[in-house]
Amino acid sequence: MSVAAKGAPLLSRVVGYSVAIANNAGNIIRDIMKKGELGIVEKESAQDLQTEADRAAQRSIITALQKYFPKSTIIGEEGEEEVKDLSGQVFDPTADSSVSGITCPSHLTSVAEEELVIWVDPLDGTAEYTQAHECRISGHLGVCKTLGVSCESLLDHVTVLIGIASGGKAVGGVIHQPYYNYQNPGSKLGRTIWGIVGGSVGGMPLTAPPDGKLIVTTTRSHSSSTVNDAIAALSPTEVLRVGGAGHKVMMLLEGKAHVYVFASPGCKKWDTCAPQAVLEAAGGVLSDIQGKVIPYHASAPHRNSTGVLASAAGQDHQAFLTKIPQHVKDNLKA
Ligand SMILES: Nc1ncnc2c1ncn2[C@@H]1O[C@H](COP(=O)(O)O)[C@@H](OP(=O)(O)O)[C@H]1O
Numbered sequence: 001m002s003v004a005a006k007g008a009p010l011l012s013r014v015v016g017y018s019v020a021i022a023n024n025a026g027n028i029i030r031d032i033m034k035k036g037e038l039g040i041v042e043k044e045s046a047q048d049l050q051t052e053a054d055r056a057a058q059r060s061i062i063t064a065l066q067k068y069f070p071k072s073t074i075i076g077e078e079g080e081e082e083v084k085d086l087s088g089q090v091f092d093p094t095a096d097s098s099v100s101g102i103t104c105p106s107h108l109t110s111v112a113e114e115e116l117v118i119w120v121d122p123l124d125g126t127a128e129y130t131q132a133h134e135c136r137i138s139g140h141l142g143v144c145k146t147l148g149v150s151c152e153s154l155l156d157h158v159t160v161l162i163g164i165a166s167g168g169k170a171v172g173g174v175i176h177q178p179y180y181n182y183q184n185p186g187s188k189l190g191r192t193i194w195g196i197v198g199g200s201v202g203g204m205p206l207t208a209p210p211d212g213k214l215i216v217t218t219t220r221s222h223s224s225s226t227v228n229d230a231i232a233a234l235s236p237t238e239v240l241r242v243g244g245a246g247h248k249v250m251m252l253l254e255g256k257a258h259v260y261v262f263a264s265p266g267c268k269k270w271d272t273c274a275p276q277a278v279l280e281a282a283g284g285v286l287s288d289i290q291g292k293v294i295p296y297h298a299s300a301p302h303r304n305s306t307g308v309l310a311s312a313a314g315q316d317h318q319a320f321l322t323k324i325p326q327h328v329k330d331n332l333k334a
C-alpha cells in the first residue's frame with residue numbers, strides 16, 4: 001500500500017514522506033559540494049562545524065515536515081534560526097510513491113501527530129563532508145597524504161537522519177546516504193533505508209556480520225582515552241574508525257561490523273534517534289554505555305551524555321555492556 005494512501009497509519013506516512021524529504025536533502029548536499037561554497041562556520045569548537053549544506057538541508061527538511069505534520073514537534077541539529085526556507089519553496093513529498101511495504105505494528109497504528117517528536121540531523125558526518133571538500137580544493141587525487149585514504153571515501157560517511165519518537169521512544173527512522181555508490185562514476189548516487197520498530201525495514205539488504213571475528217566501529221574524528229578504553233575492553237579483532245552515527249549503524253545493518261561503541265558525551269538525540277529505530281526494526285539494539293534506554297521526548301536533553309553502544313541483530317548486547325570498564329561508565333555521567 002503506498003504510504004500516501006488514505007487510511008495508512010500516520011507513522012507509516014511520516015516515514016514514507018521522510019524518505020522522499022531525506023532524498024531531496026541529499027540532492028541539496030551534493031549540489032553544494034559540487035558548487036564548492038561550503039560557508040563553513042565553527043559551532044561549539046573546531047571539531048563542531050556547520051556548512052551551508054547542513055543549513056540548507058535542514059531548511060528543506062523541517063519546512064516540509066512542518067507543512068505536512070504541523071502538530072508534531074520537530075527538533076533540528078542546526079537550531080531554530082535554520083528553519084525558514086529562504087526560497088519560499090516547500091518540498092512536496094506526496095508525489096513520491098517510491099516507498100511501499102511500510103508496515104506499522106498494531107500498538108503504533110493509532111499514534112497521533114501531537115505525540116510525535118521528530119529529531120532531524122540534516123547532515124551527519126559534517127567533519128567528513130568538510131574534509132573531503134578541503135582535499136578536493138587542495139587538488140589531492142587518489143590517496144590523501146594526511147588521511148591515508150582517498151578523500152572521496154569520506155563522502156559515504158555522510159547521512160541525512162530523520163528520527164521519529166513517540167512516548168519518548170524511537171519508533172521510526174530514515175537514514176539517507178547521499179554518496180552511496182560514489183565509487184562508480186555515472187551511476188545513480190544515494191540510497192535510503194527506513195524502518196518502524198516492530199514493523200518493517202526497507203531500502204537495503206540486511207546482512208549479519210561474519211562469525212569468528214569481532215569488528216568494532218567507532219568515531220574517526222572525536223576520539224578520547226575513554227572512547228579508546230571502551231573499545232579495547234571489547235577485545236576486537238578489527239576496529240573501523242569512520243565518520244557519522246548513521247553511517248556506523250548502517251555498517252551494523254550490512255554486516256560490516258558487530259558493534260558500534262562511542263564512550264563519549266559528544267553525540268546528540270538527532271544523531272541516534274533515526275539509527276536506533278532502523279537498527280531495532282532490524283533486530284539490533286542501541287542503548288547508552290550503561291545499557292539504559294535513551295529518551296527522545298521533546299524535553300529530553302539534546303546531548304547523549306552517557307554515550308552510545310549499538311549491536312547488530314543476533315549479537316549479545318548485554319555481553320558487550322558487561323565488558324565496558326567501570327571507570328568508563330563513571331566518566332560518563334548523566
Ligand atoms: N566531541 C564532539 N563534539 C561535537 N560533535 C560531536 C562530538 N562527538 C561526536 N559529535 C557528533 O556526533 C556525530 C557522530 O560523530 P562521529 O562522526 O565522530 O562518530 C557527528 O554529528 P554531525 O556530523 O551531524 O555534527 C559529530 O559531529
Ligand SMILES: [Mg+2]
Binds near residue numbers: 048049077126
Ligand atoms: Mg554537527
Ligand SMILES: [Mg+2]
Binds near residue numbers: 123125245270
Ligand atoms: Mg550528527
Ligand SMILES: [Mg+2]
Binds near residue numbers: 077
Ligand atoms: Mg549534523
